[in-house]
Amino acid sequence: MNFSDRFIGILILFASVISEALGQFAFKRGANRGPVTAAGPEMGPLAAIWKNFRWILLGLGGFIVDGLLWSATLFYLDITVAHPLGSVVFVVVALFSRFFLGEHLSRRRWAGIACILGGAAIVAAN
Amino acid sequence: MRVWVGLSVAVVLDVPVQLIWKALMIKYRDPIRGPHDKSDHPIGWILQHHHWGMLAIFLWHQTRFFLGQLRTWALMSLFVGQFFDWIWVLGNADLSFAQPFTALSYVAVSSCAVLFFHEHLSPPRIFGIALILAGVILVGSSDHKTTDIALRVAGEKP
Numbered sequence: 663m664n665f666s667d668r669f670i671g672i673l674i675l676f677a678s679v680i681s682e683a684l685g686q687f688a689f690k691r692g693a694n695r696g697p698v699t700a701a702g703p704e705m706g707p708l709a710a711i712w713k714n715f716r717w718i719l720l721g722l723g724g725f726i727v728d729g730l731l732w733s734a735t736l737f738y739l740d741i742t743v744a745h746p747l748g749s750v751v752f753v754v755v756a757l758f759s760r761f762f763l764g765e766h767l768s769r770r771r772w773a774g775i776a777c778i779l780g781g782a783a784i785v786a787a788n
Numbered sequence: 789m790r791v792w793v794g795l796s797v798a799v800v801l802d803v804p805v806q807l808i809w810k811a812l813m814i815k816y817r818d819p820i821r822g823p824h825d826k827s828d829h830p831i832g833w834i835l836q837h838h839h840w841g842m843l844a845i846f847l848w849h850q851t852r853f854f855l856g857q858l859r860t861w862a863l864m865s866l867f868v869g870q871f872f873d874w875i876w877v878l879g880n881a882d883l884s885f886a887q888p889f890t891a892l893s894y895v896a897v898s899s900c901a902v903l904f905f906h907e908h909l910s911p912p913r914i915f916g917i918a919l920i921l922a923g924v925i926l927v928g929s930s931d932h933k934t935t936d937i938a939l940r941v942a943g944e945k946p
Contacts, residue, residue, distance in 0.1 A: 785920065
Protein backbone atom coordinates (compact mmCIF):
# COMPACT_ATOMS: atom_id res chain seq x y z
CA MET A 663 0.00 0.00 0.00
CA ASN A 664 2.03 2.98 -1.22
CA PHE A 665 1.19 6.66 -1.07
CA SER A 666 -0.32 7.00 -4.55
CA ASP A 667 -2.54 3.92 -4.03
CA ARG A 668 -3.89 5.54 -0.90
CA PHE A 669 -4.40 8.89 -2.64
CA ILE A 670 -6.27 7.32 -5.59
CA GLY A 671 -8.27 5.18 -3.15
CA ILE A 672 -9.39 8.20 -1.11
CA LEU A 673 -10.38 10.08 -4.30
CA ILE A 674 -12.47 7.11 -5.49
CA LEU A 675 -13.98 6.75 -2.01
CA PHE A 676 -15.18 10.36 -2.08
CA ALA A 677 -16.60 9.86 -5.57
CA SER A 678 -18.48 6.82 -4.25
CA VAL A 679 -19.80 8.78 -1.26
CA ILE A 680 -21.00 11.58 -3.58
CA SER A 681 -22.78 9.12 -5.87
CA GLU A 682 -24.49 7.47 -2.88
CA ALA A 683 -25.65 10.89 -1.65
CA LEU A 684 -26.86 11.65 -5.19
CA GLY A 685 -28.75 8.35 -5.22
CA GLN A 686 -30.42 9.16 -1.89
CA PHE A 687 -31.27 12.67 -3.09
CA ALA A 688 -32.82 11.32 -6.31
CA PHE A 689 -34.80 8.67 -4.41
CA LYS A 690 -36.13 11.36 -2.08
CA ARG A 691 -37.30 13.34 -5.13
CA GLY A 692 -38.73 10.15 -6.63
CA ALA A 693 -40.65 9.36 -3.44
CA ASN A 694 -42.45 12.73 -3.57
CA ARG A 695 -46.15 11.89 -3.28
CA GLY A 696 -47.51 15.30 -4.18
CA PRO A 697 -49.23 17.94 -2.05
CA VAL A 698 -50.49 16.74 1.32
CA THR A 699 -54.14 17.28 2.22
CA ALA A 700 -56.11 16.30 5.31
CA ALA A 701 -56.74 12.92 3.62
CA GLY A 702 -52.99 12.37 3.24
CA PRO A 703 -50.67 12.74 0.24
CA GLU A 704 -52.04 13.02 -3.28
CA MET A 705 -50.74 9.65 -4.53
CA GLY A 706 -49.58 6.34 -3.14
CA PRO A 707 -45.91 5.31 -3.21
CA LEU A 708 -46.28 3.20 -6.38
CA ALA A 709 -47.95 6.06 -8.26
CA ALA A 710 -45.11 8.33 -7.09
CA ILE A 711 -42.49 5.90 -8.45
CA TRP A 712 -44.33 5.85 -11.79
CA LYS A 713 -44.74 9.62 -11.98
CA ASN A 714 -41.16 10.41 -10.92
CA PHE A 715 -39.60 7.63 -12.93
CA ARG A 716 -36.65 9.75 -14.09
CA TRP A 717 -35.62 10.54 -10.53
CA ILE A 718 -35.93 6.84 -9.61
CA LEU A 719 -33.71 5.87 -12.58
CA LEU A 720 -31.15 8.51 -11.59
CA GLY A 721 -31.24 7.16 -8.02
CA LEU A 722 -30.74 3.55 -9.15
CA GLY A 723 -27.87 4.74 -11.36
CA GLY A 724 -26.33 6.55 -8.38
CA PHE A 725 -26.44 3.40 -6.24
CA ILE A 726 -25.01 1.18 -9.01
CA VAL A 727 -22.13 3.63 -9.61
CA ASP A 728 -21.68 3.77 -5.83
CA GLY A 729 -21.36 -0.04 -5.68
CA LEU A 730 -18.79 -0.11 -8.49
CA LEU A 731 -16.74 2.75 -7.04
CA TRP A 732 -16.89 1.18 -3.58
CA SER A 733 -15.48 -2.08 -4.99
CA ALA A 734 -12.69 -0.03 -6.60
CA THR A 735 -12.10 1.74 -3.27
CA LEU A 736 -11.66 -1.59 -1.49
CA PHE A 737 -9.19 -2.58 -4.22
CA TYR A 738 -6.94 0.39 -3.37
CA LEU A 739 -7.55 0.86 0.36
CA ASP A 740 -7.47 -1.46 3.36
CA ILE A 741 -10.89 -2.10 4.80
CA THR A 742 -9.79 -0.60 8.16
CA VAL A 743 -9.15 2.71 6.38
CA ALA A 744 -12.03 2.62 3.88
CA HIS A 745 -14.89 1.82 6.26
CA PRO A 746 -14.27 4.60 8.85
CA LEU A 747 -13.76 7.15 6.04
CA GLY A 748 -16.92 5.88 4.35
CA SER A 749 -19.07 6.96 7.29
CA VAL A 750 -18.57 10.55 6.11
CA VAL A 751 -21.60 9.72 3.93
CA PHE A 752 -23.86 10.60 6.89
CA VAL A 753 -22.59 14.18 6.82
CA VAL A 754 -22.67 14.46 3.01
CA VAL A 755 -26.29 13.23 2.90
CA ALA A 756 -27.19 15.71 5.65
CA LEU A 757 -25.62 18.55 3.63
CA PHE A 758 -27.45 17.43 0.45
CA SER A 759 -30.73 17.38 2.43
CA ARG A 760 -30.06 20.83 3.81
CA PHE A 761 -29.00 22.57 0.59
CA PHE A 762 -30.73 20.67 -2.22
CA LEU A 763 -33.93 19.48 -0.52
CA GLY A 764 -34.43 22.47 1.80
CA GLU A 765 -34.84 20.29 4.88
CA HIS A 766 -34.60 21.90 8.28
CA LEU A 767 -31.82 20.32 10.34
CA SER A 768 -32.23 21.19 14.00
CA ARG A 769 -29.22 21.32 16.33
CA ARG A 770 -30.47 18.07 17.86
CA ARG A 771 -30.44 16.34 14.48
CA TRP A 772 -26.90 17.62 13.72
CA ALA A 773 -25.76 16.36 17.14
CA GLY A 774 -27.29 12.94 16.39
CA ILE A 775 -25.59 12.79 12.99
CA ALA A 776 -22.24 13.72 14.59
CA CYS A 777 -22.63 10.90 17.17
CA ILE A 778 -23.49 8.41 14.43
CA LEU A 779 -20.51 9.54 12.33
CA GLY A 780 -18.16 9.00 15.28
CA GLY A 781 -19.78 5.73 16.32
CA ALA A 782 -19.82 4.29 12.79
CA ALA A 783 -16.15 5.23 12.32
CA ILE A 784 -15.20 3.54 15.60
CA VAL A 785 -17.19 0.37 14.85
CA ALA A 786 -15.80 0.22 11.30
CA ALA A 787 -12.19 0.71 12.47
CA ASN A 788 -12.39 -2.09 15.07
CA MET B 789 -45.87 5.82 13.41
CA ARG B 790 -45.82 4.22 9.92
CA VAL B 791 -42.39 5.74 9.33
CA TRP B 792 -41.03 3.71 12.26
CA VAL B 793 -42.34 0.47 10.74
CA GLY B 794 -40.63 1.31 7.44
CA LEU B 795 -37.36 2.22 9.17
CA SER B 796 -37.40 -1.02 11.19
CA VAL B 797 -38.01 -3.03 8.01
CA ALA B 798 -35.07 -1.23 6.34
CA VAL B 799 -32.72 -2.19 9.20
CA VAL B 800 -34.05 -5.77 9.43
CA LEU B 801 -33.69 -6.30 5.66
CA ASP B 802 -30.14 -4.94 5.71
CA VAL B 803 -28.88 -7.75 7.97
CA PRO B 804 -29.52 -10.66 5.53
CA VAL B 805 -28.28 -8.40 2.71
CA GLN B 806 -24.93 -7.85 4.45
CA LEU B 807 -24.55 -11.51 5.48
CA ILE B 808 -25.56 -13.00 2.09
CA TRP B 809 -23.41 -10.49 0.18
CA LYS B 810 -20.45 -11.45 2.34
CA ALA B 811 -21.14 -15.17 1.80
CA LEU B 812 -21.43 -14.60 -1.97
CA MET B 813 -18.07 -12.79 -2.10
CA ILE B 814 -16.43 -15.54 0.00
CA LYS B 815 -17.61 -18.09 -2.55
CA TYR B 816 -16.54 -15.82 -5.44
CA ARG B 817 -12.98 -15.65 -4.10
CA ASP B 818 -12.83 -19.39 -3.37
CA PRO B 819 -10.31 -20.93 -5.82
CA ILE B 820 -12.35 -24.13 -6.15
CA ARG B 821 -15.97 -23.05 -5.81
CA GLY B 822 -15.57 -19.61 -7.43
CA PRO B 823 -15.35 -18.77 -11.17
CA HIS B 824 -12.27 -20.44 -12.66
CA ASP B 825 -9.66 -17.83 -13.35
CA LYS B 826 -6.53 -16.96 -11.48
CA SER B 827 -7.26 -13.32 -10.72
CA ASP B 828 -7.31 -11.85 -7.23
CA HIS B 829 -9.64 -9.11 -8.27
CA PRO B 830 -11.55 -8.38 -11.50
CA ILE B 831 -10.00 -4.91 -11.92
CA GLY B 832 -6.47 -6.27 -11.60
CA TRP B 833 -7.33 -8.96 -14.13
CA ILE B 834 -8.67 -6.42 -16.63
CA LEU B 835 -5.56 -4.26 -16.24
CA GLN B 836 -3.36 -7.27 -16.99
CA HIS B 837 -5.39 -8.61 -19.94
CA HIS B 838 -6.89 -5.64 -21.70
CA HIS B 839 -7.72 -7.28 -25.01
CA TRP B 840 -11.40 -7.15 -25.87
CA GLY B 841 -11.66 -10.88 -26.50
CA MET B 842 -10.11 -11.73 -23.16
CA LEU B 843 -12.41 -9.21 -21.52
CA ALA B 844 -15.47 -10.83 -23.11
CA ILE B 845 -14.41 -14.29 -21.88
CA PHE B 846 -13.73 -12.87 -18.44
CA LEU B 847 -17.14 -11.18 -18.25
CA TRP B 848 -18.84 -14.37 -19.43
CA HIS B 849 -17.19 -16.38 -16.62
CA GLN B 850 -18.17 -13.80 -13.99
CA THR B 851 -21.74 -13.50 -15.22
CA ARG B 852 -22.23 -17.25 -15.43
CA PHE B 853 -20.92 -17.65 -11.90
CA PHE B 854 -23.18 -14.99 -10.39
CA LEU B 855 -26.31 -16.02 -12.30
CA GLY B 856 -25.85 -19.59 -11.09
CA GLN B 857 -25.77 -18.62 -7.43
CA LEU B 858 -28.89 -18.85 -5.29
CA ARG B 859 -27.29 -16.17 -3.11
CA THR B 860 -27.37 -13.69 -6.01
CA TRP B 861 -31.11 -14.20 -6.47
CA ALA B 862 -31.75 -13.98 -2.73
CA LEU B 863 -29.82 -10.67 -2.73
CA MET B 864 -31.75 -9.35 -5.72
CA SER B 865 -35.11 -10.10 -4.07
CA LEU B 866 -33.94 -8.41 -0.88
CA PHE B 867 -32.83 -5.36 -2.93
CA VAL B 868 -36.29 -5.11 -4.48
CA GLY B 869 -37.86 -5.26 -1.01
CA GLN B 870 -35.43 -2.64 0.29
CA PHE B 871 -36.16 -0.37 -2.67
CA PHE B 872 -39.94 -0.29 -2.16
CA ASP B 873 -39.58 0.03 1.62
CA TRP B 874 -37.11 2.91 1.28
CA ILE B 875 -39.25 4.82 -1.25
CA TRP B 876 -42.15 4.44 1.16
CA VAL B 877 -40.07 5.76 4.09
CA LEU B 878 -38.81 8.74 2.04
CA GLY B 879 -42.39 9.53 1.03
CA ASN B 880 -43.19 10.01 4.72
CA ALA B 881 -40.05 11.49 6.25
CA ASP B 882 -37.07 13.80 5.66
CA LEU B 883 -34.02 12.22 4.05
CA SER B 884 -31.87 13.71 6.82
CA PHE B 885 -34.18 12.03 9.36
CA ALA B 886 -34.34 8.58 7.72
CA GLN B 887 -30.80 8.11 6.42
CA PRO B 888 -28.99 8.17 9.83
CA PHE B 889 -31.12 5.16 10.88
CA THR B 890 -29.27 3.02 8.35
CA ALA B 891 -26.34 3.15 10.81
CA LEU B 892 -28.39 0.80 13.00
CA SER B 893 -27.51 -1.97 10.58
CA TYR B 894 -23.92 -1.77 11.89
CA VAL B 895 -25.37 -2.51 15.32
CA ALA B 896 -27.66 -5.28 14.01
CA VAL B 897 -24.91 -6.98 11.98
CA SER B 898 -22.51 -6.79 14.95
CA SER B 899 -25.15 -8.32 17.21
CA CYS B 900 -25.76 -11.14 14.72
CA ALA B 901 -22.01 -11.79 14.46
CA VAL B 902 -21.85 -12.10 18.26
CA LEU B 903 -25.00 -14.24 18.52
CA PHE B 904 -24.49 -16.60 15.58
CA PHE B 905 -20.75 -16.63 14.88
CA HIS B 906 -19.63 -16.08 18.52
CA GLU B 907 -17.43 -13.14 17.52
CA HIS B 908 -15.90 -11.11 20.32
CA LEU B 909 -16.97 -7.47 20.90
CA SER B 910 -13.98 -5.30 21.84
CA PRO B 911 -14.50 -2.36 24.25
CA PRO B 912 -13.99 0.30 21.50
CA ARG B 913 -16.62 -1.48 19.39
CA ILE B 914 -19.09 -1.43 22.30
CA PHE B 915 -18.36 2.29 22.72
CA GLY B 916 -18.95 2.89 18.99
CA ILE B 917 -22.26 1.02 19.10
CA ALA B 918 -23.35 3.05 22.14
CA LEU B 919 -22.46 6.26 20.27
CA ILE B 920 -24.49 5.17 17.21
CA LEU B 921 -27.48 4.35 19.44
CA ALA B 922 -27.22 7.74 21.18
CA GLY B 923 -27.07 9.47 17.76
CA VAL B 924 -30.07 7.55 16.44
CA ILE B 925 -32.06 8.46 19.57
CA LEU B 926 -31.15 12.15 19.06
CA VAL B 927 -32.15 12.09 15.38
CA GLY B 928 -35.25 10.03 16.14
CA SER B 929 -36.48 12.56 18.69
CA SER B 930 -36.32 15.43 16.17
CA ASP B 931 -39.36 16.37 14.05
CA HIS B 932 -39.42 13.90 11.19
CA LYS B 933 -40.76 16.07 8.42
CA THR B 934 -39.67 19.59 7.48
CA THR B 935 -42.77 20.35 5.40
CA ASP B 936 -45.00 19.92 8.46
CA ILE B 937 -42.94 22.45 10.43
CA ALA B 938 -42.66 24.84 7.47
CA LEU B 939 -46.42 24.77 6.85
CA ARG B 940 -47.13 25.28 10.53
CA VAL B 941 -44.76 28.28 10.68
CA ALA B 942 -46.00 29.81 7.44
CA GLY B 943 -49.62 29.22 8.45
CA GLU B 944 -50.39 27.89 4.98
CA LYS B 945 -52.98 25.32 4.15
CA PRO B 946 -51.27 21.98 3.59
